[in-house]
Amino acid sequence: MTTLTMNEFDLPVRPGHRDDYLVDVTDHSLGRNLPQRVAARLWAPMLAMALMAFLAAVVLAAVRAGLVSDADPADAATIARLGHITAGVMFIGFASVFSAITFAIARILGEFRSGGGLIQEAAGVEVETLRMPATAKAMIAGMMLAMMLILVPVALHFVAAGSVVGSAEVDLLRAEQWFDRLEAVRRVGVSVYLASIALGLATVVRVLRFQTVRIREVAGSRSVG
Amino acid sequence: MARTIQWISRPEPGTDHRAPTRHVQAGLGLVGIGVAAVLIAAVAGYGGADQIAADPAAAGSTRAWTFGLTVTGFATIKTAIAIILVGIVLGLWRRVDGVKHALRVLKPAGRTPTTTGPFESAFGSGTATASPPRPLAIHTMAKVLWLPMLVMGGMAVAAGLTAAIVASGATGDALRQASAWSQGLTFLGETFLLSGISLLLGTILAGLREGGAEVQADVGVTVRTLDMPASAKAFIALMAVGMMIGIAQFALYVNLATNLAADPAAFSAWAAWLGPFREAGLGILLSGIVLALYTISRVLGFQFSRIRDIVATGA
Numbered sequence: 009m010t011t012l013t014m015n016e017f018d019l020p021v022r023p024g025h026r027d028d029y030l031v032d033v034t035d036h037s038l039g040r041n042l043p044q045r046v047a048a049r050l051w052a053p054m055l056a057m058a059l060m061a062f063l064a065a066v067v068l069a070a071v072r073a074g075l076v077s078d079a080d081p082a083d084a085a086t087i088a089r090l091g092h093i094t095a096g097v098m099f100i101g102f103a104s105v106f107s108a109i110t111f112a113i114a115r116i117l118g119e120f121r122s123g124g125g126l127i128q129e130a131a132g133v134e135v136e137t138l139r140m141p142a143t144a145k146a147m148i149a150g151m152m153l154a155m156m157l158i159l160v161p162v163a164l165h166f167v168a169a170g171s172v173v174g175s176a177e178v179d180l181l182r183a184e185q186w187f188d189r190l191e192a193v194r195r196v197g198v199s200v201y202l203a204s205i206a207l208g209l210a211t212v213v214r215v216l217r218f219q220t221v222r223i224r225e226v227a228g229s230r231s232v233g
Numbered sequence: 234m235a236r237t238i239q240w241i242s243r244p245e246p247g248t249d250h251r252a253p254t255r256h257v258q259a260g261l262g263l264v265g266i267g268v269a270a271v272l273i274a275a276v277a278g279y280g281g282a283d284q285i286a287a288d289p290a291a292a293g294s295t296r297a298w299t300f301g302l303t304v305t306g307f308a309t310i311k312t313a314i315a316i317i318l319v320g321i322v323l324g325l326w327r328r329v330d331g332v333k334h335a336l337r338v339l340k341p342a343g344r345t346p347t348t349t350g351p352f353e354s355a356f357g358s359g360t361a362t363a364s365p366p367r368p369l370a371i372h373t374m375a376k377v378l379w380l381p382m383l384v385m386g387g388m389a390v391a392a393g394l395t396a397a398i399v400a401s402g403a404t405g406d407a408l409r410q411a412s413a414w415s416q417g418l419t420f421l422g423e424t425f426l427l428s429g430i431s432l433l434l435g436t437i438l439a440g441l442r443e444g445g446a447e448v449q450a451d452v453g454v455t456v457r458t459l460d461m462p463a464s465a466k467a468f469i470a471l472m473a474v475g476m477m478i479g480i481a482q483f484a485l486y487v488n489l490a491t492n493l494a495a496d497p498a499a500f501s502a503w504a505a506w507l508g509p510f511r512e513a514g515l516g517i518l519l520s521g522i523v524l525a526l527y528t529i530s531r532v533l534g535f536q537f538s539r540i541r542d543i544v545a546t547g548a
Contacts, residue, residue, distance in 0.1 A: 028251070055523050062516040069509035077502035098512055105519045112526035119530050123537025130544040131339050181286055188282035188296070192275040195303050199271035202310040206264045209317040210257045216324035220250050220331040227335035 030139040037125025044118030051111035054104045061101030068094040084175040088183040096165035103158040106201040113208035120215045144211040150204030157197030161190040240380040243326045256320025260313040267309030274302040294401040301397025304419040308390040311426040318433040329444035336452045341547035356535035359459040365446035375435030382429035389422030410494040417486025420511040424479025427518040431472045434525035465528045471521030478514030
């Protein structure tokens with residue numbers, strides 16, 4: 009019995025019967041899925057935000073370095089505050105640029121999904137589209153986790169900067185301790201982001217292999233026909 | 234004509250196109266090792282914050298080795314990404330062979346006249362030629378340099394980790410000296426690793442250009458190739474700026490280690506801006522990688538539309 013379902017494009021989708029890949033079968037190309045469409049729109053704003061944040065962080069660091077160089081004890085609290093703010097702004101940049109990379113990979117996957125379907129459609133055969141592989145789902149989950157692991161510490165950097173009220177030794181010590189703790193969490197966030205990028209690229213490898221197999225099948229069915 | 238050094242061999246004709254490459258398994262295994270290293274360092278670093286008041290020397294030691302281990306973890310994951318990218322390059326060549334095989338069957342019979350010259354498409358401007366165009370110099374460079382960059386990156390990070398371990402057992406001037414070497418070397422290594430990844434993306438773009446032209450020439454249609462898009466030019470510029478920052482920060486850290494380690498006030502003032510400066514350098518390299526990936530998606534979009542035209546119209 010063939011099960012028919014409708015997808016987000018209202019195209020009737022039949023489950024494929026292959027041993028090697030899980031696929032959906034349609035008469036037309038399914039086009040990009042929702043995450044791929046979102047990614048295609050968001051990669052550029054994320055990149056722009058990243059570049060602005062990197063520039064702002066370098067300017068803040070230069071201001072802080074000037075104060076450190078002056079060695080005025082009255083500036084100790086401002087130096088501690090600026091340290092937190094600089095790290096916060098810098099890692100807004102890193103969260104943005106890693107998101108932009110993940111979105112750009114999703115855009116590539118979108119091109120494979122829609123383009124592969126269009127070629128099968130033009131060849132006049134059933135369109136087989138690879139279902140979202142586990143690595144792609146892990147990429148999306150990893151990206152969300154990584155974003156939280158970076159943006160929560162970023163928010164707490166700003167809170168810590170606001171909580172440095174004076175140059176008392178206890179205040180400065182607490183600011184330093186918070187910096188080290190937040191840095192540890194941010195570093196885990198960066199590693200999870202990099203891991204999700206690797207998962208996205210692993211998905212590209214799988215899609216490439218499926219499309220290579222499929223295009224040979226399409227040619228084979230035509231030559232037999 | 235001089236042959237270009239090829240670090241990645243194109244799969245032999247007749248290679249089983251269904252067989253998976255081992256690059257993904259190897260890459261994801263390395264990713265696990267890298268994330269584990271970062272987690273160990275993070276747990277130690279988080280706990281080390283409590284030592285700052287009671288035992289500043291122990292806190293400094295923890296900071297030194299956790300920094301080295303963290304960056305080594307990042308470097309391991311970036312190496313893993315490079316290995317998976319090599320798998321993509323090989324997959325693209327298998328796809329080229331598959332598409333060539335398919336188009337010989339799918340292209341409608343009959344010859345269409347060759348029209349050469351510039352053209353416009355939804356994916357940007359391009360040039361139509363009767364035969365495959367010559368490879369771009371930047372692509373040739375990317376194919377040669379990606380592996381040396383990765384190797385140099387790995388060596389610099391390993392040297393930086395060694396300096397971090399030395400710093401974790403040092404105090405005073407020696408601590409500042411080893412710490413400066415550690416930071417400069419690890420970030421130089423990260424710069425080379427990201428540059429290697431950027432050059433691998435350039436190798437993918439080269440493969441798409443050569444492979445796309447090869448497929449069209451094989452079935453005797455006009456060879457349509459996209460001109461280098463603005464995003465690719467911006468990618469090259471960002472990569473160059475990022476690399477220059479990576480090398481400059483290393484030179485400045487060498488200056489810190491050799492000339493300023495005995496002057497804590499000057500050392501602190503320099504370190505205050507050098508840290509964010511070196512991070513911004515890596516950020517710029519990553520921004521270039523975004524543009525390279527975007528360029529790859531545009532080229533893929535163009536190639537799918539071109540193959541579809543050949544299948545539908547034979548031209």
